[in-house]
Amino acid sequence: xxxxxxxxxxxxxxxRVRVAGGEDPQSRxxxxxxxxxxxxxxxxxPPDVEERLLGRVLGVHREDADGEVFRAEIAYxxxxxDGSLTQLLNVVWGNVSLMDRVRLVGLDLSDAVLDGLPxxxxxxxxxxxxxxxxxxxxxxxxxxxPVGLGVDALIDxxxxxTRAGVDVIKDDHGLADQAxxxxxxxxxxxxxxxxxxxxxAGTRAAYFPHVTGPVDRLAERVTIAREAGCRGVVLCPALVxxxxxxxxxxGDCGVAIMAHPSHAGTSPNAEGGIAPDLLMGTLxxxxxxxxxxxxxxxxxxxxxxxxxxxxxxRAREPLGSHLxxxxxxxxxxxxxxxxxxxxxxxxxxxxLIGGSxxxxxxxxxxxxAVVDAARRAGDEGSA
Amino acid sequence: xxxxxxxxxxxxxxxRVRVAGGEDPQSRxxxxxxxxxxxxxxxxxPPDVEERLLGRVLGVHREDADGEVFRAEIAYxxxxxDGSLTQLLNVVWGNVSLMDRVRLVGLDLSDAVLDGLPxxxxxxxxxxxxxxxxxxxxxxxxxxxPVGLGVDALIDxxxxxTRAGVDVIKDDHGLADQAxxxxxxxxxxxxxxxxxxxxxAGTRAAYFPHVTGPVDRLAERVTIAREAGCRGVVLCPALVxxxxxxxxxxGDCGVAIMAHPSHAGTSPNAEGGIAPDLLMGTLxxxxxxxxxxxxxxxxxxxxxxxxxxxxxxRAREPLGSHLxxxxxxxxxxxxxxxxxxxxxxxxxxxxLIGGSxxxxxxxxxxxxAVVDAARRAGDEGSA
Numbered sequence: 001x002x003x004x005x006x007x008x009x010x011x012x013x014x015x016r017v018r019v020a021g022g023e024d025p026q027s028r029x030x031x032x033x034x035x036x037x038x039x040x041x042x043x044x045x046p047p048d049v050e051e052r053l054l055g056r057v058l059g060v061h062r063e064d065a066d067g068e069v070f071r072a073e074i075a076y077x078x079x080x081x082d083g084s085l086t087q088l089l090n091v092v093w094g095n096v097s098l099m100d101r102v103r104l105v106g107l108d109l110s111d112a113v114l115d116g117l118p119x120x121x122x123x124x125x126x127x128x129x130x131x132x133x134x135x136x137x138x139x140x141x142x143x144x145x146p147v148g149l150g151v152d153a154l155i156d157x158x159x160x161x162t163r164a165g166v167d168v169i170k171d172d173h174g175l176a177d178q179a180x181x182x183x184x185x186x187x188x189x190x191x192x193x194x195x196x197x198x199x200x201a202g203t204r205a206a207y208f209p210h211v212t213g214p215v216d217r218l219a220e221r222v223t224i225a226r227e228a229g230c231r232g233v234v235l236c237p238a239l240v241x242x243x244x245x246x247x248x249x250x251g252d253c254g255v256a257i258m259a260h261p262s263h264a265g266t267s268p269n270a271e272g273g274i275a276p277d278l279l280m281g282t283l284x285x286x287x288x289x290x291x292x293x294x295x296x297x298x299x300x301x302x303x304x305x306x307x308x309x310x311x312x313x314r315a316r317e318p319l320g321s322h323l324x325x326x327x328x329x330x331x332x333x334x335x336x337x338x339x340x341x342x343x344x345x346x347x348x349x350x351x352l353i354g355g356s357x358x359x360x361x362x363x364x365x366x367x368x369a370v371v372d373a374a375r376r377a378g379d380e381g382s383a
Numbered sequence: 384x385x386x387x388x389x390x391x392x393x394x395x396x397x398x399r400v401r402v403a404g405g406e407d408p409q410s411r412x413x414x415x416x417x418x419x420x421x422x423x424x425x426x427x428x429p430p431d432v433e434e435r436l437l438g439r440v441l442g443v444h445r446e447d448a449d450g451e452v453f454r455a456e457i458a459y460x461x462x463x464x465d466g467s468l469t470q471l472l473n474v475v476w477g478n479v480s481l482m483d484r485v486r487l488v489g490l491d492l493s494d495a496v497l498d499g500l501p502x503x504x505x506x507x508x509x510x511x512x513x514x515x516x517x518x519x520x521x522x523x524x525x526x527x528x529p530v531g532l533g534v535d536a537l538i539d540x541x542x543x544x545t546r547a548g549v550d551v552i553k554d555d556h557g558l559a560d561q562a563x564x565x566x567x568x569x570x571x572x573x574x575x576x577x578x579x580x581x582x583x584a585g586t587r588a589a590y591f592p593h594v595t596g597p598v599d600r601l602a603e604r605v606t607i608a609r610e611a612g613c614r615g616v617v618l619c620p621a622l623v624x625x626x627x628x629x630x631x632x633x634g635d636c637g638v639a640i641m642a643h644p645s646h647a648g649t650s651p652n653a654e655g656g657i658a659p660d661l662l663m664g665t666l667x668x669x670x671x672x673x674x675x676x677x678x679x680x681x682x683x684x685x686x687x688x689x690x691x692x693x694x695x696x697r698a699r700e701p702l703g704s705h706l707x708x709x710x711x712x713x714x715x716x717x718x719x720x721x722x723x724x725x726x727x728x729x730x731x732x733x734x735l736i737g738g739s740x741x742x743x744x745x746x747x748x749x750x751x752a753v754v755d756a757a758r759r760a761g762d763e764g765s766a
Contacts, residue, residue: 035683038529039557044742045529046536053531080530082560084597086622090556094645095714097621098684100652146421146428147463148436153429173473174422177465214467215598216630238480239469241624247599262477265648265656269483272655273648300418301481331478359427 002058002073004110009075011113012058013092014106017070018271029057029072032102035095037080053079071105083116085243085287093274104274107282114320117286118249122232122256123323124316124348127290130231130256131167132204137378138342140165140371141328143354144190145172151181155193157363162197162205164367168350169194170234171210173260183213184224191228208232208258212239222253232256232290238263242287249288258328259289268307276307281314281327291326291350296341299332305344316348326350335360338370342377385441385456387493392458394496395441396475397489400453401654412440412455415485418478420463436462454488466499468626468670476657487657490665497703500669501632505615505639506706507699507731510673513614513639514550515587520761521725523548523754524711526737527573528555534564538576540746545580545588547750551733552577553617554593556643566596567607574611591615591641595622605636615639615673621646625670632671641711642672651690659690664697664710674709674733679724682715688727699731709733718743721753725760 004012015032019025033055038045045053056075063069080091093104120126128134142161144154154175161169171190177183187209194207211221211233218240225233233255237245239262249257259280266276274283280292294311295301312327329341330352341351353370360366387395398415402408416438421428428436439458446452463474476487503509511517525544527537537558544552554573560566570592577590594604594616601623608616616638620628622645632640642663649659657666663675677694678684695710712724713735724734736753743749 031683037557038531039555040529040738041742044738045531049529049531053529079561079563080557082562082596084559086595086597086619087559089622090559090595090619090645093648094556094619094622095678095684097646097648098644098650098678098714100650100685146423146432146436148421148428148432172422173477174420174463176467176470176473178462179465180462212469212473213465214469214630215624215626216634236469236473236477239472239477239624239626241598241622241627243598243622244624244627247597251599261481262473263480265476265480267481267483267655270653270655272650272653295478295481300414301478302483331481355423355427359424 001106001108004075004108007058007075010078010081010110011076011088011092012073012108013076013104014071014073016063016103016105017072018068018101019070020101025060025070025072029060029074032072032096033057033074036091037076053077078112081113085117085246088113089242101271103272104278107278111320114322118246118288119286119322120288120290120325121249122290124326125323127256127326127350130206134167136347138345138347138349138351138374139167139326140374141168141170141350141352142166142357142367143170143172143352145174145354147172147174147178148180151186151189154181154186155190158190158194158207159197160364161367162194162203163201164364165203165371166205166367168206168208168232170208170258173210173212173234173236173262175210176213183221187225187230188228191230195229206231208234210234212236215240215244218244218248222248222255226254230255232258234258234260236260236262237284237287237289238265242283245287245289256290257288258291258293259284260293261295268303277310277314281311282319285315285319285322285325289325291328293328293330293352295331296329296333298337301331312345312349324348328352335366335370339373339377342374347378384489384491387458387491390441390458393461393464393493394459394471394475395456395491396459396487397454397456399446399486399488400455401451401484402453403484408443408453408455412443412457415455415479416440416457419474420459435460461495464496468500468629471496472625484654486655487661490661494703497705501629501671502669502705503671503673503708504632505673507709508706510639510709510733513589517550519730521728521730521732521734521757522550522709523757524551524553524733524735525549525740525750526553526555526735528557528737530555530557530561531563534569534572537564537569538573541573541577541590542580543747544750545577545586546584547747548586548754549588549750551589551591551615553591553641556593556595556617556619556645558593559596566604570608570613571611574613578612589614591617593617595619598623598627601627601631605631605638609637613638615641617641617643619643619645620667620670620672621648625666628670628672639673640671641674641676642667643676644678651686660693660697664694665702668698668702668708669705672708674711676711676713676735678714679712679716681720684714695728695732707731711735718749718753722756722760725757730761
């Protein structure tokens with residue numbers, strides 16, 4: 001896409017637009033450019049404001065054979081922004097999010113915008129360090145669930161997963177602060193159990209508790225997690241607001257952020273919304289997510305492989321001076337398929353496999369088989 | 384829909400599901416119920432947990448002649464929740480938000496859930512009090528825009544709108560903290576100008592500045608607004624996260640919240656997402672919005688009249704002990720049409736008309752005509 005620096009813009013945004021009923025794609029692009037900036041009819045703004053502030057349609061190109069789907073690239077000037085993430089989102093995906101048949105599919109952000117966002121504090125290298133410095137293989141994550149289990153039962157699963165050599169053990173995002181496993185007790189006791197098991201078994205599992213909850217108690221939850229020895233947490237950006245992720249990260253919260261897509265409302269197959277790769281791989285990463293969970297192909301959701309690969313690519317690609325984030329495919333991965341996924345997605349992948357292990361008669365053995373597959377996939381086995 | 388109390392649930396949620404390729408609607412409903420609760424395959428949870436925690440499909444009913452669209456009502460038990468708004472959203476619209484062809488269309492919330500959320504602190508009666516106790520007519524709002532204008536130019540518009548008798552003068556949501564009209568200076572000077580004009584002209588306009596911005600500076604912005612004499616603010620729940628609205632309101636921030644739909648990503652015509660009436664009229668209201676802006680029919684967006692009326696109905700309907708919120712139709716309302724909209728939507732409407740006034744040769748006269756139409760629509764003219 002067109003680079004923002006080449007057109008002197010703060011941001012160039014690419015939208016995929018489907019036209020219907022004889023709409024003119026060029027005029028739809030102009031409508032978006034106006035809606036996202038001046039939001040007044042042509043002629044209602046002073047000419048100098050119209051000249052400087054109106055979004056500029058750089059090009060509209062057909063994307064399909066039928067002439068129904070177009071890609072429009074729009075440049076937004078520096079004066080529209082104020083350095084905040086909320087205003088960045090407001091300009092690139094504000095009122096246009098209420099229009100039908102428009103999706104945000106690409107962003108080229110100027111250095112000024114990129115430098116103003118924290119990006120991952122840990123990222124791929126930091127999470128690798130956390131789990132023993134494993135460099136040359138994909139990582140394996142699994143989940144403590146289901147909601148409704150008490151802390152003892154969650155500990156039982158955590159101990160088995162730790163012994164099996166799982167790298168990151170995370171709370172299910174359904175575990176909040178319910179009476180069955182209250183947050184504070186759960187985090188302390190599970191963290192203790194994982195640490196003790198690591199000590200005994202010589203493993204390096206990291207436990208990431210789920211901290212999503214009232215935003216005015218989020219800092220407290222992160223502190224509880226950190227003080228319990230956790231080096232990462234699971235957080236749902238769409239439930240707390242993406243800017244809340246930024247605040248945690250810029251506040252040096254001291255734990256890695258594994259972002260979970262609950263409530264994110266994105267799908268590769270929808271005509272609207274922000275494309276999943278851009279939302280999770282770029283925007284969540286820029287806000288500070290060190291790992292981004294998405295729903296894998298062949299799982300419980302109907303995401304095609306190309307969409308999964310696109311998230312991986314965005315999470316890992318060069319992006320200003322920001323670290324890469326771990327892409328985390330999840331959502332119904334089968335234990336029998338993991339070698340395939342490791343081969344397909346490569347080393348810088350943190351595979352999350354939950355339910356398929358929990359339904360095994362021997363959870364520990366099932367998890368160990370996944371870890372072994374990860375070792376075989378990398379070149380660590382021969383090191 | 385089925386009442387949560389009648390089935391002993393915390394929440395009953397209604398989803399509209401479109402089936403494709405021979406899918407069985409009942410099994411799609413069961414998939415949603417499992418995804419939103421246990422999120423493990425059948426048999427992987429202990430039987431007592433499966434019995435108590437799994438979402439319960441209460442019914443699946445066909446909604447169209449072709450047998451493609453179904454409504455599924457699912458009951459969620461009290462044990463899934465922890466009293467937080469984030470967990471409420473996580474359960475009713477969490478991972479299911481990543482599925483295709485599913486939309487959240489209804490909620491029946493138990494008293495326990497309703498009582499745990501703040502709802503509007505001002506609502507319809509409080510906003511009426513703010514603007515002079517006007518009881519028997521619709522209210523009129525207009526916007527200061529476009530972005531790029533300096534504070535002097537914004538004041539010029541604000542003074543004209545105040546003199547015209549506009550009830551609520553709001554910042555455009557594109558006004559953030561840009562150098563052209565920095566937040567603090569803008570809020571203080573516009574508020575002063577509106578107050579002085581009210582004093583001279585005998586009007587009662589309220590100025591609601593736009594406070595969306597970094598969430599760690601939101602309380603500061605609200606304080607600046609309140610100290611400048613503002614009795615309300617404009618805030619975009621989707622940009623800051625809905626729970627951040629709740630925090631402001633429960634913290635007795637002292638100003639009314641006019642919620643703006645930027646970034647909300649909802650449309651009446653989409654198959655996915657949360658239906659606009661439920662999102663804006665119920666969920667935003669429960670989080671504490673006193674007025675909810677939506678995009679009107681016949682405007683710049685393709686929302687049908689039925690969707691607009693549905694937002695109105697939700698915002699005003701009985702909902703536990705919560706006050707009604709003002710529905711605020713907006714987004715391209717034409718000055719020539721306002722009498723029609725007042726008649727169509729009734730007295731408890733806060734009509735927002737912006738660009739159509741700003742393109743008039745005499746903004747003040749154009750705005751006064753809208754206010755006059757509002758007076759004629761109510762029975763205040765004859766009082």
